[in-house]
Amino acid sequence: MKKYLKAVVLFSVLIIAPLGSWYFLxxxxxxxxxxxxxxxxKTKIIEHLSAAGQDVAAIFNQRxxxxxxxxxxxxxxEVIIDQYKDGHTFQWMDLTSIRGLAVLENSxxxxxxxxxxxxxxxxxxxxxxxxxxMYSQLxxxxxxxxxxxxxxxxxxxxERK
Numbered sequence: 001m002k003k004y005l006k007a008v009v010l011f012s013v014l015i016i017a018p019l020g021s022w023y024f025l026x027x028x029x030x031x032x033x034x035x036x037x038x039x040x041x042k043t044k045i046i047e048h049l050s051a052a053g054q055d056v057a058a059i060f061n062q063r064x065x066x067x068x069x070x071x072x073x074x075x076x077x078e079v080i081i082d083q084y085k086d087g088h089t090f091q092w093m094d095l096t097s098i099r100g101l102a103v104l105e106n107s108x109x110x111x112x113x114x115x116x117x118x119x120x121x122x123x124x125x126x127x128x129x130x131x132x133x134m135y136s137q138l139x140x141x142x143x144x145x146x147x148x149x150x151x152x153x154x155x156x157x158x159e160r161k
Contacts, residue, residue, distance in 0.1 A: 035144055041122035045115070048107040048123070054100050057121065059093070064146045065117040066138070068094045069103055069110075076135050084142055088149045089119055114138060118145050 045067075046056050064087065068077065073094070084090045095101060103110050112126040116138065125141055127134050 035140070039116075039124045039141055039145060041118070041120070041124060043123055045117050045121050045123055048104055048109050050102050050104055051100060054098070056101070059098075059101075060117055060121045062089065062119050063091045063117075064089045064119055064142070065091050065093055065115075066142065067115040067117060068092070068096075069113055069115060070095070071113050071129060074129075080135070080139060080142070083139065084146065087146045089147055090142070116141055116145060119147060 045060055049056055066080070077092070081092045084092075095103065109115055109123065109126050111128070113129040114127040114134075116124045116127070118124050124145055127138055131137075
């Protein structure tokens with residue numbers, strides 16, 4: 001009986017565990033590739049905004065921005081803001097609160113509610129509040145686009161000979 005038990009354990013460790021690991025790693029890689037395609041840079045945000053007296057580049061440059069285009073504040077907005085407020089490049093902007101800034105009527109994003117904009121001022125994705133799972137997609141996408149803060153590199157002085 002011990003002989004069969006050892007064979008089953010050995011088979012599990014050598015065959016089943018690596019196959020399971022490969023399956024989960026492969027599915028994660030496929031998900032990441034799919035998201036990368038969805039979040040490809042579309043156009044510059046400057047092309048879609050009319051800015052009366054506003055420097056759009058100064059507002060969006062080097063910032064990962066969620067731009068709320070229309071609609072009233074929703075409690076889920078506050079949840080997202082709280083989740084990412086410590087991100088060193090994250091900013092949440094409500095277009096209705098910025099005087100002189102508006103989406104052009106002929107813009108492809110005029111009928112959307114949210115835009116995700118990266119640090120290079122590229123629109124990565126547009127969202128409509130009517131879409132199912134819109135907030136979960138927005139949270140996933142922010143997590144992928146938001147750049148990681150580089151850790152401080154400790155440098156040692158080399159000893160002189």
